[in-house]
Amino acid sequence: MTTLFANARLIDPEAGTDGPGWLLVEGETILATGTGEAPEARETVDCGGKCLAPGIVDIGVKVCEPGERHKESFGSAGAAAAAGGVTTMVTRPDTLPAIDTPEVLEFVTRRARDASPVRIRPMAALTKGREGREMVEIGFLQDAGAVAFTDGDKVVENTKVLSRAMTYARSLGALVIAHPQDPGLSDGACATSGKFASLRGLPAVSPMAERMALDRDLALVEMTGVKYHADQITAARALPALERAKNNGRDVTAGVSIHHLTLNELDVGDYRTFFKVKPPLRAETDRVALVEAVASGLIDVISSMHTPQDEESKRLPYEEAASGAVGLETLLPAALRLYHAEAIDLPRLWRALSLNPARRLGLETGRLARGAPADLVLFDPDFPFVLDRFGLRSKSKNTPFDGAKMQGRVLGTWVAGVRVHEGG
Structure with missing residues (x-):
């Protein structure tokens, strides 16, 4: 045919x-x-x-199976992905329970195969229960199909546990994906520190929390030699550390969510909870710096960070509302804002949306070459x-x-x- x-x-x-x-x-x-x-x-x-372009490879999609199927299922997420031009969803392990054993991973893989019209590549947790105390059986989970290991937005606070997990992942050639945010400084915060947060009376966190956590992670990368990907770089202050690591030959890549590339802290307006994401939206100067970093190739990947939340968890006061936004269907038109603003041309944009994430995960997709899927x-x-x-x-x-x-x-x-x- x-x-x-x-x-x-x-x-x-x-x-x-x-x-x-x-x-x-x-x-x-x-x-x-x-x-x-x-x-x-x-x-x-x-x-x-x-x-006509390669299908989008979206790293960091949350499908709420098992545990919260009322928010999103593989069937509904797959339909949304197909409608948004996403042909491969790389799913997060922050489910209930967490994807931290081969048995849970097998369930997820089977459900995805039966219900989703697009490809699913699951990630597994880095520590058991995403609790940051004991690493998972990385080798068994790799054999079961895990493409990367991450605790998502639950940062592993114990540096010794993280270093051991990275060392073991390095011995197996596994990719570790981290969420660079200092958990102490970020605890309870729902906005970026500055005049806007002060005027709104919102508990805020400095962008330095991101740089501090990234500095720690990159030091551990230097020590262990692990393959490392930062799921979201959202602050301009974190970019020099990322650039130094790359220039020093570390096996490091970084992503950014489409919301941090196209929105800023002022979009929250009068406590609009659909704009509450994690990390919080940053200043316009940060957004512009991130767009330039994607255009230059310093930031490798653009993702939707698709995080479904039901009405009940969003229709709350801003501080209490759940974080996250859906993005599978809006990723492509939102990314095209950068093209129409003449900030990034389409081939560069698709490197970040398709080619680079596929390469990072060792997939054959993301290309228009002979023999590619x-x-x-x-x-x-x-x-x-x-x-x-x-x-x-x-x-x-x-x-x-x-x-x-x-x-x-x-x-x-x-x-x-x-x-x-x-x-x-």
């Missing part, structure tokens, strides 16, 4: 190109790309001059719309972009050459 994607605007993050062409798929893989006269195929998809997204970058959160496919509707004017519509999503979403 061959499928020709004709009359496309090919976005190739590996080659760094953006131009007209065609792409030929045979079975589950890409057979060829080119310009000029297209070859014949059994089926032809006319792209109408719209953008045919995980693709066709989208119109200029299509305007006003987001209605009740139209989202996620069970939870806690998006900060509700009512926002956005651009970018997914026209089609393919996983292993099979169409899993058809846009309007």
